[in-house]
Amino acid sequence: MSTTITNHNRFHPLKFALWLGIASMIMLFAALTSAYIIRKAQGNWVDFRMPAIFWFDTVVIIISSITMQWTVRAFRRFQVNACKIALTITLLLGIIFLIGQYRGWSAMEEMGIYINGNPSGSFVYVISGVHAAHIVGGLVIMLSLLLKMVTSTFNPNRLVRVELMSTYWHFVDVLWIYLFIFFQINIF
Amino acid sequence: MSDPVINPPLNPVYTGDTTHRQDSTGEIHDHGHHEHHKDNFITKYIFSQDHKMIAKQFLITGMFWALVGGMLSVIFRVQLGFPNQAFPILETIFGKWAPGGIISPDFYYMLITMHGTILVFFVLTAGLSGTFANLLIPLQIGARDMASPFLNMLSYWFFFMASVVMLASFFLPQGASDVGWTAYPPLSAVHEASPGSGAGMDFWLIGMALFIFSSLLGGLNYITTVLNLRTKGMSMSKMPLTIWALLITAVLGLLSFPVLLGAAILLIFDRTIGTSFYLDNIFINGHALPNDGGNAILYQHLFWFLGHPEVYIVILPAFGLVSEVLATNARKPIFGYRAMILSLLAIAIIAFVVWAHHMFVTGLNPFVASVFVFLTLLVAVPSAIKVFNWIATVWQGNIKFAPAMLFAIGFVSMFISGGLTGIFLGNSALDIELHDTYFVVAHFHIVMGISAFFGMFAGVYHWFPKMYGRLMNNTLGYIHFWVTMVGAYMIFWPMHYMGLAGVPRRYYSFDAFQSFNMFGGLNEFITMAAMLVFFAQLLFLINFFYSIFYGRKLTNENPWQSNTLEWTTPIKTGHGNWPGDLPTVYRWPYDYSKNGDEYIPQTTPLREGETGGH
Numbered sequence: 105m106s107t108t109i110t111n112h113n114r115f116h117p118l119k120f121a122l123w124l125g126i127a128s129m130i131m132l133f134a135a136l137t138s139a140y141i142i143r144k145a146q147g148n149w150v151d152f153r154m155p156a157i158f159w160f161d162t163v164v165i166i167i168s169s170i171t172m173q174w175t176v177r178a179f180r181r182f183q184v185n186a187c188k189i190a191l192t193i194t195l196l197l198g199i200i201f202l203i204g205q206y207r208g209w210s211a212m213e214e215m216g217i218y219i220n221g222n223p224s225g226s227f228v229y230v231i232s233g234v235h236a237a238h239i240v241g242g243l244v245i246m247l248s249l250l251l252k253m254v255t256s257t258f259n260p261n262r263l264v265r266v267e268l269m270s271t272y273w274h275f276v277d278v279l280w281i282y283l284f285i286f287f288q289i290n291i292f
Numbered sequence: 293m294s295d296p297v298i299n300p301p302l303n304p305v306y307t308g309d310t311t312h313r314q315d316s317t318g319e320i321h322d323h324g325h326h327e328h329h330k331d332n333f334i335t336k337y338i339f340s341q342d343h344k345m346i347a348k349q350f351l352i353t354g355m356f357w358a359l360v361g362g363m364l365s366v367i368f369r370v371q372l373g374f375p376n377q378a379f380p381i382l383e384t385i386f387g388k389w390a391p392g393g394i395i396s397p398d399f400y401y402m403l404i405t406m407h408g409t410i411l412v413f414f415v416l417t418a419g420l421s422g423t424f425a426n427l428l429i430p431l432q433i434g435a436r437d438m439a440s441p442f443l444n445m446l447s448y449w450f451f452f453m454a455s456v457v458m459l460a461s462f463f464l465p466q467g468a469s470d471v472g473w474t475a476y477p478p479l480s481a482v483h484e485a486s487p488g489s490g491a492g493m494d495f496w497l498i499g500m501a502l503f504i505f506s507s508l509l510g511g512l513n514y515i516t517t518v519l520n521l522r523t524k525g526m527s528m529s530k531m532p533l534t535i536w537a538l539l540i541t542a543v544l545g546l547l548s549f550p551v552l553l554g555a556a557i558l559l560i561f562d563r564t565i566g567t568s569f570y571l572d573n574i575f576i577n578g579h580a581l582p583n584d585g586g587n588a589i590l591y592q593h594l595f596w597f598l599g600h601p602e603v604y605i606v607i608l609p610a611f612g613l614v615s616e617v618l619a620t621n622a623r624k625p626i627f628g629y630r631a632m633i634l635s636l637l638a639i640a641i642i643a644f645v646v647w648a649h650h651m652f653v654t655g656l657n658p659f660v661a662s663v664f665v666f667l668t669l670l671v672a673v674p675s676a677i678k679v680f681n682w683i684a685t686v687w688q689g690n691i692k693f694a695p696a697m698l699f700a701i702g703f704v705s706m707f708i709s710g711g712l713t714g715i716f717l718g719n720s721a722l723d724i725e726l727h728d729t730y731f732v733v734a735h736f737h738i739v740m741g742i743s744a745f746f747g748m749f750a751g752v753y754h755w756f757p758k759m760y761g762r763l764m765n766n767t768l769g770y771i772h773f774w775v776t777m778v779g780a781y782m783i784f785w786p787m788h789y790m791g792l793a794g795v796p797r798r799y800y801s802f803d804a805f806q807s808f809n810m811f812g813g814l815n816e817f818i819t820m821a822a823m824l825v826f827f828a829q830l831l832f833l834i835n836f837f838y839s840i841f842y843g844r845k846l847t848n849e850n851p852w853q854s855n856t857l858e859w860t861t862p863i864k865t866g867h868g869n870w871p872g873d874l875p876t877v878y879r880w881p882y883d884y885s886k887n888g889d890e891y892i893p894q895t896t897p898l899r900e901g902e903t904g905g906h
Contacts, residue, residue, distance in 0.1 A: 115520065117439035117440070117516045117517070117520040117521065118439070118440065118516075120439075120515075120516050120519065120520055121439060121440065121443075121512045121513065121515075121516040124511075124512045124515055124516065124546055125508070125512055127546060127547065128508055128511075128512075128546045128547065128549070128550045129550065131546075131547050131548070131550040131551055132550035132551070132553055132554050133554075134551075135550065135551040135554035135555070135594055135597065136554045136557070136558075139554065139555075139558065139569070139590055139593075139594060142587075142590055142593065143569070143587055143590055146587060148584075148585045149585075219561075219565055219566075219567060220565055220566035220567050220568070220582075222568075222584075222585055223567070223568055223569055223585050223586060226561065226567040226568065226569060227569075230557065230558065230561055230567070230569075234557060
């Protein structure tokens with residue numbers, strides 16, 4: 105039995121806590137998507153195609169994951185400016201994603217799929233909305249991280265924070281890809 | 293992973309009894325000015341980040357809610373025991389809610405709804421897990437504090453905000469939520485469905501959302517702390533069962549509360565935006581609602597996917613506390629340590645696959661129901677293992693009947709009584725007869741409500757000296773125990789007979805049912821017993837608060853001669869818990885009456901030739 109403190113701490117406690125948080129977020133979306141499946145099985149279900157803008161958004165968020173990874177790499181190599189640029193691009197891509205989601209919802213309304221209409225549309229609005237709320241939360245933390253980087257001198261100890269940020273961002277990225285594929289498969 | 297050169301050391305760094313430690317980002321603050329940092333009133337008692345203070349905050353808030361929740365039950369028991377009898381004092385106190393001194397039906401439904409919500413979530417989840425996870429996890433695993441004291445503080449304050457919102461809902465013009473603690477749609481989804489379906493339900497949802505957030509933050513911290521911050525030598529197989537139970541409870545909460553949040557999100561959209569997740573063809577006051585295509589049963593699936601793990605979230609911490617108290621006071625090692633852990637794990641896993649046994653009469657496919665019957669009855673196996681082990685632990689022990697020990701033994705009694713009726717209810721065929729009768733009320737109050745309360749009382753009596761450095765009064769403790777023990781059976785035992793006769797739960801009065809007239813006297817008896825038990829709890833409150841200030845002072849840091857690490861800290865435990873280095877653990881926590889020693893603390897090295905553990 106390994107019994108030294110260092111062994112127990114190989115994994116940073118906060119990173120571990122973030123993974124636990126991710127587990128609980130997975131449960132939230134698992135609940136919502138299983139509710140979708142159960143409800144769909146009962147019929148009275150309006151089929152529609154996801155607006156094309158959601159494809160664009162999927163690409164945007166995948167790119168933002170790449171730039172997030174670039175941020176972490178730059179940080180590890182003490183490339184301060186590259187790090188700031190990469191994080192700024194990630195932030196902007198996140199905002200573009202949100203705008204894209206909003207336009208996607210508008211496109212759905214133009215198609216006559218309203219949030220208070222048939223549950224097939226309501227589920228898309230609500231699930232993508234809850235996902236967007238997770239993006240907003242991530243962007244707020246990303247902004248505070250960026251402001252710290254810009255206003256104060258480079259502090260290598262902040263690596264943990266950057267890594268936490270990137271884990272979370274990759275998670276919401278993968279989560280969107282899952283939801284997007286789920287909608288594509290299930291909507292009709 | 294990360295580069296070790298630029299990553300700071302990952303375990304909190306402490307020097308002496310000053311509190312230099314990592315902040316939430318992993319940065320270490322070790323600057324000179326922290327040396328002279330003194331806690332002021334606000335940082336010490338209000339926005340404290342010390343896990344022991346947060347535990348006390350959870351406990352006292354939980355006690356407040358237990359008092360409120362208990363009071364509500366006494367008030368609605370008055371209606372059930374003495375229907376149509378006027379008590380003018382009720383009108384004096386509650387005004388329009390009790391016109392002519394008789395509780396109005398709307399008020400009655402508000403009372404039962406809030407009684408359930410408060411007791412299940414605010415007392416037996418936040419009050420129980422919140423208190424003992426915070427108090428015991430760092431102390432029993434040998435950590436300075438939680439992994440993130442800041443998140444821990446936030447966890448309490450989210451709970452506090454949830455409490456404020458829930459309390460405020462009582463003072464709304466239309467009253468608090470009155471749709472039942474399970475908040476089933478359509479009652480909970482349509483504003484006009486009942487007085488409490490409007491603003492009361494909004495407050496309920498906001499309060500519950502805050503509460504869920506609080507328990508998620510707490511749970512994250514508990515799990516991370518247990519898995520990452522154990523002291524040298526404290527392997528998982530040397531952890532006290534309290535820690536195992538609290539760890540597994542936290543995992544359950546972390547995985548099940550988000551599902552309730554999902555259900556609540558859909559409910560909120562139904563209420564505000566006009567979506568139709570749960571609503572279909574609803575007519576209200578003679579006109580049809582536009583909602584079409586929803587499914588109310590969907591909510592039940594989502595709710596009970598949390599709801600069933602939730603009852604284990606309530607009971608598992610009590611399992612842990614009771615195991616610890618029984619072994620310590622029987623002066624015997626816990627019987628079947630590994631079996632205890634495995635049965636905890638088994639219960640936690642089964643918890644996620646039994647939810648539909650709450651829904652046998654919702655039109656569930658009988659084949660599916662039979663699967664859930666099987667899975668539900670499986671819970672009896674690990675539960676029976678635990679009961680057997682508790683009895684084997686005290687068997688032929690040198691039992692010290694401290695109040696904590698009495699409550700622990702009472703817990704085992706209650707858990708058996710309530711668990712047996714669970715086997716009745718787990719059968720889908722019997723459930724057709726018993727569903728929503730007083731049999732169910734009796735079952736879950738005994739197995740979950742009273743049992744969990746007994747575990748909590750055992751914990752409070754046992755760890756009070758650790759919390760306040762003083763002892764509680766034993767005589768008051770004994771009176772409290774016996775009145776509660778006998779009284780609780782007096783309340784709930786007769787309900788089994790009523791339930792078997794078909795008396796439905798949640799009804800305001802039984803005037804319209806001649807067949808239930810025969811239970812009039814029994815209902816009166818139950819109400820009197822409920823009042824008696826309620827007043828016995830006041831004795832406990834008096835004992836608790838009196839002892840904080842005037843209890844007998846502790847002279848010995850280990851008053852129960854216990855093995856676990858929390859009793860190696862000084863009587864007045866500072867922030868950081870141990871004044872010097874963290875203790876090193878050499879043995880499991882249950883070396884009682886071993887080789888002629890009555891107890892051997894975990895910090896005692898193994899003697900030559902001695903084998904550690906089980």
